[in-house]
Structure formats: structure tokens, C-alpha cells
Amino acid sequence: MPYEPPPELAGLSLAQIAELVHERKLPPLDKWSPMETGDSEMRIAADGRWYHQDGEIRRPAMVRAFASLLMRDAEGQHWLVTPTQKLSIAVDDAALVAIDVRHDGDALAFRLNTDDLVIAGPEHPIRVDGDPDTPAVYIGVRHGIEARLNRSTWAQLAEIALAGDGTSVSSQGVSFPIVAS
CATH class of the missing domain: 2.30.270.10 (duf1285 protein)
Structure with a gap:
């Protein structure tokens, strides 16, 4: 099924926005306890662009998928989390x-x-x-x-x-x- 972005905010009511937020299915990162940790060799620049090994990730679907797996711990370190791996990711400012x-x-x-x-x-x-x-x-x-x-x-x-x-x-x-x- 192809991805369809939500409509512009100006065209949505608060109830519609709340419904879209509710419908978004995100992975249960807080329930996963991956045993393997490492480095993703990824970085998120201050302007929001994502890089892997210094090459920009240009596919919005990939960025969206990675962003759904992102968390930050109490020390401020950002991680990409899957059920089996927890990989550090460098973030210049905000993710x-x-x-x-x-x-x-x-x-x-x-x-x-x-x-x-x-x-x-x-x-x-x-x-x-x-x-x-x-x-x-x-x-x-x-x-x-x-x-x-x-x-x-x-x-x-x-x-x-x-x-x-x-x-x-x-x-x-x-x-x-x-x-x-």
C-alpha cells in the first residue's frame, strides 16, 4: 500500500488531527529489550537531514521508517531500536x-x-x-x-x-x- 501523507494542517480540524495521530501505528519501543548494541553510523543534521556513513538518506520513506524507531535515553543519547538491536545515532540538535x-x-x-x-x-x-x-x-x-x-x-x-x-x-x-x- 503506497504511503499517503496527511493533508496540510490548515485543511484539518483539531478532531481530524487527533484522529490521524491516533491512527498512526508506531512500534512499541518501550516494550523491546534488545540484547545487541552498536553504532548505526548515522547522523541527523541540525536541519533535519539524515546521513548514513556521510551519504544523505534522500528517500522520505526511509527517514520516516527510521524516525519511528528512534528514542532518546536519560543521558541524551539517541538510539535506533528494533526488537533485536539498539544502535546509537548522532544527532546535531533535535532529531x-x-x-x-x-x-x-x-x-x-x-x-x-x-x-x-x-x-x-x-x-x-x-x-x-x-x-x-x-x-x-x-x-x-x-x-x-x-x-x-x-x-x-x-x-x-x-x-x-x-x-x-x-x-x-x-x-x-x-x-x-x-x-x-
């Missing part, structure tokens, strides 16, 4: 990139460079790093991995904040500061 955001009522839905959809809230917090001149804004995705908001998505989020108190946004009842201190 994923948020490329769009939609504000609908009390929810912020993000589209990632892997076509994943994430609704910010208690399970998917927004956090700010950096400083006021060069802030870096991230959203928690799953299994400890994060997506960094690209410039246009950050600008969209700033517009949403400016419509409110100017320094924070809220989603699913949780308020998130978006200004670095």
Missing part, C-alpha cells in the same frame, strides 16, 4: 523538525518533517532553550525525542503568542513560555 503549526481553540498541532502530527500538551511539551536573541523552541514528540521548530513555524507560534500575552502559548490546558530567559 526532528517542526515545519508547520495550527492553532485551533485550546490546542496547537504541529506537523513534522516526517509527516508526523503532534498536539502540544502535557505529554508533548513545548520548551525554549538558547537566549532571547537566538531562541530555540522544541516540542516533545515521543520516547524522549524532540522536534525543533523551524524559523517559519517559530514565527507562526510567535504570532499566536502575540495574540495573547505575548510571551506564552497554551495547548490542552497547559501554558508554555516561548521566550528564552
